[in-house]
Amino acid sequence: MDSESLAAVGLLEALSRASEILAELRHPFLRSEHFSYFFPPAGARVGITFVLPDGREVRFEVSIAASGRAFHVEGGILAEEEALLELPRKSVPGIEAGLTAFEDYVGEVAAPAQRLIEQLLEEIV
Numbered sequence: 001m002d003s004e005s006l007a008a009v010g011l012l013e014a015l016s017r018a019s020e021i022l023a024e025l026r027h028p029f030l031r032s033e034h035f036s037y038f039f040p041p042a043g044a045r046v047g048i049t050f051v052l053p054d055g056r057e058v059r060f061e062v063s064i065a066a067s068g069r070a071f072h073v074e075g076g077i078l079a080e081e082e083a084l085l086e087l088p089r090k091s092v093p094g095i096e097a098g099l100t101a102f103e104d105y106v107g108e109v110a111a112p113a114q115r116l117i118e119q120l121l122e123e124i125v
Contacts, residue, residue, distance in 0.1 A: 007095040010095060010096075010099055011044070011064070011095070011099065014064075014099045014102055014103060015036060015044055015046055017103070017106070018046045018062060018102070018103070018106040019034065019036050019046050021106050021107075021110050022034065022046060022047055022048045022060060022062075022106070022109075022110060023048065024110075025048055025050075025060060025110060025113045025114075027050065027114075027117050029053075029121075030050045030051060030052065030053075030117065031050070031051045032048055032049065032050045032051070033048065033049050033051075034047070034048050035047055035048070035049065035061075039063075039065070041067075042065060042066040042067070043063055043064065043065030043066070043072075044063065044064055044065070045061055045062070045063035046061065046062060046063075046106075047059055047060050047061030047062065047109075048060050048061075050117060052120055052121065052124065053121075053124055054124050056079055056080050056120075057079075057080060058077065058078070058079045058084075058116070058117065058120060059077065059078045060077050060109050060110065060113055061075065061076065061077075061078075061109070062074070062075035062102060062105045062106050062109055063075070064098055064099075064101075064102045066098075069093060070091045070092065070093055071091070071092050071093075071094070071095060071097070071098025071101075072089055072090070072091050072098075073089070073090045073091075073092070073098060073101040073102045073105055074087065074089050074090075074105070075087040075105035075106070075108065075109045076109065077109060077112070077113075077116060079120060084116055085108075085109065085112065085116075087105055087108060087109070090105075
């Protein structure tokens with residue numbers, strides 16, 4: 001396999017792992033929907049959306065995109081339009097560094113999920 005093929009395989013593996021990690025985020029009383037999609041020109045986003053009893057949506061998401069000679073990674077947690085966690089955009093020169101940053105951001109987005117959901121539910125009651 002050439003280096004571009006290996007990079008593509010690495011990206012698909014990272015997206016798959018991220019989807020699995022975010023799919024494990026659950027709450028017994030909330031509906032959730034997992035998502036993963038590609039966006040132009042060369043990006044991918046994975047995440048999960050929870051619907052609170054009051055109808056608000058809470059999104060946990062991470063993305064990676066290639067542009068020029070850099071990879072850009074972003075992540076965050078949004079309750080409707082309010083950012084509960086907004087990780088700074090990281091721009092790195094190579095695919096390996098991009099995948100490392102992407103996987104780090106998946107962990108940072110997933111870690112506070114249960115606590116944040118419980119806080120939002122307490123605000124409703």
